[in-house]
Amino acid sequence: xxxxxxxxxxSLTGLCIFSALLICLAMPGTCWAAFGEDMEKPKPEFTRQxxxxxxxxxxxxxxxxxxIEFEVLGGKLTDVKGMDFALAERPEVDVKNFNSSxxxxxxxxxxxxxxxxxxxxxxxxxxxxxxxxxxxEKLEKQQWMKPxxxxxxxxxxxxxxxxxxKDGGTFDSDGVADGKIFFVGGPRDSFWGYAxxxxxxxxFGIFIVLGVLMIGMLISGKIFQSLEKNVEGTVEPxxxxxxxxxxxxxxxxxxxxxxxPAATSEAEIAAAAATALALRMTAEDQSCEDEITAAIMTALxxxxxxxxNSAETDGYSQTAExxxxxxxxxxxxxxxxxxxxxxxxxQQGRGRIMESRLQSFNRK
Amino acid sequence: xxxxxxxxxxxxILITQTGxxxxxxxxxxxxxxxxxxxxxxxxxxxxxxxxxxxxFGIFIVNFPLTPxxxxxxHGNPELIRFFYKYGVEWEIIPCVIFLGLGAMTDFGPLxxxxxxxxxxxxxxxxxxxxxxGTLFVGFTLKEAASVGIIGGADGPTTIYLTxxxxxxxxxxxxxxxxxxxxxxxxxxxxxxxxxTTPEQRRIKMRQLRPVSKREKIYFPLIGSTLIILLxxxxxxxxxxxxxxxxxxxxxxxxRLSDTAQNALMNTVTIFLxxxxxxxxxxxxFLSWKxxxxxxxxxxxxxxxxxxxxxxxxxxxxxIKEKMNPLIGSAGVSAxxxxxxxxxxxxxxxxxxxxLIMHAMGPNLAGxxxxxxxxxxxxxxFQ
Numbered sequence: 001x002x003x004x005x006x007x008x009x010x011s012l013t014g015l016c017i018f019s020a021l022l023i024c025l026a027m028p029g030t031c032w033a034a035f036g037e038d039m040e041k042p043k044p045e046f047t048r049q050x051x052x053x054x055x056x057x058x059x060x061x062x063x064x065x066x067x068i069e070f071e072v073l074g075g076k077l078t079d080v081k082g083m084d085f086a087l088a089e090r091p092e093v094d095v096k097n098f099n100s101s102x103x104x105x106x107x108x109x110x111x112x113x114x115x116x117x118x119x120x121x122x123x124x125x126x127x128x129x130x131x132x133x134x135x136x137e138k139l140e141k142q143q144w145m146k147p148x149x150x151x152x153x154x155x156x157x158x159x160x161x162x163x164x165x166k167d168g169g170t171f172d173s174d175g176v177a178d179g180k181i182f183f184v185g186g187p188r189d190s191f192w193g194y195a196x197x198x199x200x201x202x203x204f205g206i207f208i209v210l211g212v213l214m215i216g217m218l219i220s221g222k223i224f225q226s227l228e229k230n231v232e233g234t235v236e237p238x239x240x241x242x243x244x245x246x247x248x249x250x251x252x253x254x255x256x257x258x259x260x261p262a263a264t265s266e267a268e269i270a271a272a273a274a275t276a277l278a279l280r281m282t283a284e285d286q287s288c289e290d291e292i293t294a295a296i297m298t299a300l301x302x303x304x305x306x307x308x309n310s311a312e313t314d315g316y317s318q319t320a321e322x323x324x325x326x327x328x329x330x331x332x333x334x335x336x337x338x339x340x341x342x343x344x345x346x347q348q349g350r351g352r353i354m355e356s357r358l359q360s361f362n363r364k
Numbered sequence: 365x366x367x368x369x370x371x372x373x374x375x376x377i378l379i380t381q382t383g384x385x386x387x388x389x390x391x392x393x394x395x396x397x398x399x400x401x402x403x404x405x406x407x408x409x410x411x412x413x414x415x416x417x418x419x420f421g422i423f424i425v426n427f428p429l430t431p432x433x434x435x436x437x438h439g440n441p442e443l444i445r446f447f448y449k450y451g452v453e454w455e456i457i458p459c460v461i462f463l464g465l466g467a468m469t470d471f472g473p474l475x476x477x478x479x480x481x482x483x484x485x486x487x488x489x490x491x492x493x494x495x496x497g498t499l500f501v502g503f504t505l506k507e508a509a510s511v512g513i514i515g516g517a518d519g520p521t522t523i524y525l526t527x528x529x530x531x532x533x534x535x536x537x538x539x540x541x542x543x544x545x546x547x548x549x550x551x552x553x554x555x556x557x558x559x560t561t562p563e564q565r566r567i568k569m570r571q572l573r574p575v576s577k578r579e580k581i582y583f584p585l586i587g588s589t590l591i592i593l594l595x596x597x598x599x600x601x602x603x604x605x606x607x608x609x610x611x612x613x614x615x616x617x618x619r620l621s622d623t624a625q626n627a628l629m630n631t632v633t634i635f636l637x638x639x640x641x642x643x644x645x646x647x648x649f650l651s652w653k654x655x656x657x658x659x660x661x662x663x664x665x666x667x668x669x670x671x672x673x674x675x676x677x678x679x680x681x682x683i684k685e686k687m688n689p690l691i692g693s694a695g696v697s698a699x700x701x702x703x704x705x706x707x708x709x710x711x712x713x714x715x716x717x718x719l720i721m722h723a724m725g726p727n728l729a730g731x732x733x734x735x736x737x738x739x740x741x742x743x744x745f746q
Contacts (some may be wrong), residue, residue, distance in 0.1 A: 039532070040504050040505075042505070052405065061504070061505035061506060061641055061745060062505075062746070063528070063529070063745045063746060114728065135592070171596070193503065195495075195499055195508075197497060198744055199492050199496060202737070202740040202741075202744065203488065203492045203742055205736075206485045206733055206736050206740065207485045207589075208487050208594075208596045208735055209595060209736050210481040210485040210593060210733060210736065211481070211593060211731065212486060213478075213587060213590050213732070214479065214481040214482060216586055216590050217474075217475060217478035217586070217587075218478050220579070220586055221579065223476065224576060224579045224582070225573075227578070228576050228578070298549060337696070354718060354720055354721075
């Protein structure tokens with residue numbers, strides 16, 4: 001419970017700090033115009049294929065081209081052009097929501113004049129939440145309109161938006177029932193909905209990816225460990241031919257606990273540690289790895305024996321197994337005097353070993 | 365030739381062929397900025413391998429009339445433009461650097477404790493928070509993603525993603541990323557202390573199990589299979605990274621591994637640094653956006669550190685063997701600086717608490733996490 005309380009407190013403190021930072025950073029400018037040029041402005045190119053007109057463009061927030069197909073049922077699709085959003089910019093709309101430009105669609109041969117046509121706009125880029133907003137600058141109020149559209153799902157993740165437009169109706173910018181329709185509008189998606197939605201999905205996506213990798217590594221780790229155990233069980237441990245020559249001088253049998261005072265082992269520890277360091281400094285590759293390991297082990301072994309003796313003398317107990325393996329006994333973790341008793345050589349040696357291991361990660 | 369003609373000729377030479385009369389105030393400011401980064405690299409040793417070429421790139425490209433970053437009359441790229449076009453614009457150098465980094469990396473600590481991968485994922489929090497923050501101040505989606513990745517604290521990933529999504533921000537993003545990576549020892553400790561109690565900082569972690577050679581050899585194969593299957597867009601970065609690591613671990617191509625770690629890495633670092641520095645010309649760089657990028661970069665690092673530590677706290681609620689929350693801060697990549705900072709903070713709390721190898725796990729997980737975040741963004745904008 002205490003942990004959870006601390007965690008909540010820490011989380012809230014952290015959140016407050018970076019919220020404050022975020023607000024400070026957000027102060028200088030909160031509009032797109034602050035940065036001048038609209039670098040992601042879509043620039044559609046149009047081609048005609050029979051009754052269809054296809055717009056090719058790179059939408060906002062995308063790096064690849066998409067196709068948007070325009071088709072009309074009940075009239076003839078005369079032309080489709082791109083329109084600069086600045087001409088239709090009003091306080092009630094935000095350019096960020098119009099990812100794929102505004103289009104002016106010209107339709108002729110509406111029969112009978114004053115009749116209704118169906119405009120279909122098809123693309124793989126649309127989603128089920130894509131709307132189609134219509135603009136009519138000749139209207140005095142509500143120049144931007146949100147018509148009822150049919151958002152249909154087609155095969156291969158393609159979606160089709162169908163809008164009904166009446167000749168001379170509110171969506172017809174020429175305003176007269178003359179058999180011609182001038183229709184301005186564009187597909188609209190929620191910018192913030194997309195940004196926040198993807199943020200959430202992709203952040204947790206990283207957890208999923210790394211989680212899958214973690215599971216893969218845990219499983220493979222178990223398999224490899226069991227394989228290694230089997231190999232160790234059947235094969236004699238190899239003996240390095242160079243090892244005896246180097247280790248022999250220092251790998252003397254450990255003195256009996258009663259006859260090895262800590263003071264006398266200091267010199268041996270020093271000798272072993274010096275051997276390890278000399279080997280490390282002279283080795284140009286990893287050929288002396290075994291010798292270095294042996295020398296370090298000897299130094300640690302001697303040190304731990306010496307330390308056990310002094311600990312016993314001081315009243316601190318440690319098991320012989322812990323001394324042999326170098327694995328600290330449970331009581332050691334909390335016994336400060338024991339830790340402080342580590343000799344300078346050992347501290348130095350451990351520091352150097354860790355530093356040496358770190359070299360392999362050092363990118364400098 | 366009369367004296368008047370001689371003087372006119374000299375005047376013409378001075379005006380059209382020397383830089384002095386063409387030098388403008390903005391360029392002088394940029395040169396000072398270049399010199400400042402050179403100073404940081406040389407005197408303070410802040411990421412000198414990158415900041416020296418970047419600083420020098422900024423310095424020389426801002427001299428007037430220099431044929432460095434433009435195109436010749438025949439349309440051929442000039443010297444540094446050439447490096448930039450084929451190295452950065454074609455997205456080759458960041459991937460080659462990842463190859464070298466892979467060859468330099470020992471994944472042992474991560475293989476020994478795969479749980480730390482989750483810490484690396486949590487430390488990407490700042491990337492996404494900054495992404496939203498930058499959208500609020502008017503950055504476009506692609507720009508926001510390229511700024512967000514700064515918090516991943518991985519230079520090549522930042523450069524790779526920015527070159528792909530918002531090349532006009534390359535200089536500012538790269539400079540912010542490398543500057544803050546160098547400043548990790550200054551940025552992280554206060555957050556680490558704020559986010560942990562003294563008892564938590566003293567938590568000792570069990571020594572990592574030894575990792576066999578065989579495991580290390582198989583890791584790049586397993587890792588690349590899983591990651592690239594899930595995020596194909598990250599294949600150029602992770603593929604090269606794990607290929608480099610495979611060369612290192614398989615042990616039969618020592619010459620190739622050595623070249624990737626040293627000669628190749630050093631060569632591309634020079635061209636990368638100069639190219640990135642040279643993108644920072646006065647007319648491009650001296651605007652609001654780079655200033656904001658530096659601000660958001662700092663926020664990004666702070667939140668990433670926060671996210672890493674918070675992830676460890678949350679994990680500790682569920683796992684039996686508690687982890688020292690300090691290792692969470694190493695999840696921001698910045699290998700091995702972030703791990704060193706964790707280690708030194710651990711030593712401050714308890715002089716016998718050696719956290720370096722435990723911190724290397726999240727540190728390496730952070731590299732994979734930030735590359736994955738970059739892959740996610742690339743996929744998002746495809």
